[in-house]
Amino acid sequence: MIASKSLIKRNRGALAWFFQRITAIYLFVFLIGHFVMMHFAGSGEVTYETVAPRLSSPLWKAGDLLFLIFALYHGINGLWQVLEDYVRNRGLRLFLFAVLLTLAVILFTVGVVTIFSVKS
């Protein structure tokens, strides 16, 4: 039995596991917020005039950027775990991981450009 906190060596697997859960919580809260915002709060009108100012506020941009990073991490890490469970060939695994990483970089770039290009 481990009674009191006894520090053990950190492990990347643990970090990934932990971060997957942290990101999941953020995604959940963010999406609830999104849902509420879109369907219940405000006028319900989705027009450039109502959305653009919101998206251009720095606070909003920060939240969106965090969402981008967390969603990408969550998705890519999840896919990677699945690949590790079902793809046994080492070479294929590496190739697929490279594909995932490339995809992540492209999506991240597109995301960043989108977030920061909105002006009111």
Add this chain to the structure above:
Amino acid sequence: MQIEKYYHKSDALVVGTGLAGLRAALALADAGIDTITISKVYPTRSHSVSAQGGIAAAIGHASDDSTELHMWDTVKGSDYLGDQDAIEMFVNEAIKTVYEMEHMGVVFSRMPDGRIAQRRFGGHSRPRAVYAADYTGHVLLHTLFEQCIKKKVRFFNEFFVLKLILREDGVVSGVVAWDIRNGGLHIFNAKATLFATGGFGRAFKITSNSFTNTGDGLSLVLREGLPIEDLEFVQFHPTGLYRLGILVSEAARGEGGYLINGKGERFMKRYAPEKMELAPRDVVARAEQTEINEGRGIDGKDYIYLDLRHLGAEKIKERLPQIRELAMNFLGVDPIKEPIPIQPTAHYQMGGIPTTKRGEVLGDGKSQVVPGFYAAGEAACVSIHGANRLGTNSQQEAITMGRITGLAMAEFVKKADLMPVPDKAVEEAEAHVRRYLEGKGSVRPFELRERLHEIMTNKVGIFRNERDLTEAVRQVRELEAEIPNIHVEDKGVRFNLDLQEALETENLLVFSEVIAAGALNRRESRGAHYRVDYPKRDDENWLKHTLAWKTPEGVKFDYKPVVITKYQPQERKY
């Protein structure tokens, strides 16, 4: 066919990885002795794992228990055939064994204050069984296995012993074994060899025993011209699942379960008015069989009921979860709602390879030790159980005698030399396997086994008589004569189950004659051995141990006196 040979050397060799074998291996490893264990299964598959109810020790947590009472109960339970010096040592060591196992991490059931709990068991006058719900054997065996891993014991799993190497100078220097998984002969050369090979329940049709309990150790010993002690005493457990024989722990009665006949009576009141269901196993099994034979089974059939319903769902789920699961799965009966159909089932051999109190095998059965040869557990006869074993004393014996024997071996190997293996022994073992792999017979192993089951169950069962036993001895000898004619269908060397069954069947046939002949020879009734034609115990002529040798002419007998120290034989009433 090419049969590869491999040689292994070690100081100590343990054959069998049940409670006795693993405890001995651990004692040896603790003493720094290089130890090899061999087993025909992975260690955690050994039959000790099936033990359910508990392990006896007079630690007195639930009563005013004492070692004197434990000794008295065991002596009385043995029907005065147990050697009292051995029993006295045993009950004292038992307490140490329980605490030692707890120190290795066994998850014993506890009292609210955190101390080890104890429950009632048949034949014990106090609640003395230390337990872990109803899977005590499982947690004990796994714990010993774990400790052996910790101590880096060398395991050779799935090896079948073909021959005990008894040299011409009377020294045992190992065994020759067959590698079940890959084929090939392995010669295990050791200074000290322990047989912890378990029991013989598979000689009977209805048995609680694993498929593996084929008394291999007994037959290996008999083949080398060594004697076996008291083999006629076969314990029939009163509660085996109907038709299957699967064990329903005595703990069910220890917790308060009733035995009910076809007329709805708790019939034990006629046989053991004081102890009722908690009389010793020989008494209860005989009572059940009498009820069945006299037509008072359930619906007149060959079973009776074990009724647990009044214990309540909570107690059954907490204390007897495994037997509930077994009853539900195998008979479709939930003990919380319905009584369990049960019948007596062949369970335990009181006799075995004669040993001293230190586990040294006696070459003449009396006083002459075979250097380098040891036996412990059910395979051995110390004799602690005499004519009838009390429940929970067997797990205790296995572990306690395992430890004591391991220590004796450690002492022995420190001053002994490794004696070489004679070529002849290896040649004989090879010829033995070749006979099956290259020969052609006409009778399948299982045919012989089924015929043996009929004989042993019908004629050497709970009630025995002169005519049946005479017939049984003759018939078993006839079956034995068919051994050269056994046909093994599988001629491969890899995991050849057919070969293994042939070898096991051969072993069953070798010792079964000794059971039947011993039962015929002993013209009295004592403990588990009941002769309808001699229904009384006869201390004048039969207060003695049977020693039996196999000869081509039949079984040869000799006797040795019972060691009596504190308790003179008296009438046995429960």
Add this chain to the structure above:
Amino acid sequence: MKRKFRIFRYQPDKDKKPYYKEYEIEIEDGWTVLDALNHIHWYVDGTLAYRRACRSEICGSCAMRINGKNRLACKTQIKTLGSGTIKIEPLPGLPIIKDMVVDMDPFFRNLEKVKPYFIKYSPLPEEEQLQTPEERDLINEAAMCILCGACTTSCPSFWANPDYLGPAALLKAYRFIFDSRDEGGKERLEIINDRNGLWRCHAIFNCTEACPKNINITHYIKKLQNLAVNNQF
């Protein structure tokens, strides 16, 4: 009643590749799959190989794949398997020795890695170490494991990564780490806090579903993961 069995047959040093053989036998009411295998071995085909010992759900010898699920042959009543042909195969993910007999050594080697034994450094009492029923309850179910291998060999993470410790070894680690008397928790946690240990478990629940002793293995692995995270951040 007649039933058909489609049984996996393979002897690596003889057969080029595995094949299935069909047997149709008369079965009796109440038979388990093990009863059927015994019957086939005794009366129909002596070359069939499989493991068995206790035939009462406690020794763990006869775990195999029956109709696509890992189960104990001795526990599986034939009448619960519908009316079609019954397919019998060895446990997946382990080297095959012959027919249903797999090499369990990799499984036991993984077990050995987690220090699967009681560890105590402080001096032991003369009598027992105290443990309340509540403390015992924490590990009671985990201690019921029979090491049959049904869980580990049902885990996709194990199939793809043979170095993964697997549910059985992790359950054993849990049994000791959560034992109120044991003092080896930290060193064991260090071992299983590994990519091929705790963090390979993605809660697929195959192990829990396969366990013939109905142990909620995934739940215990999750408890270990929480413990490991709490002790390193």
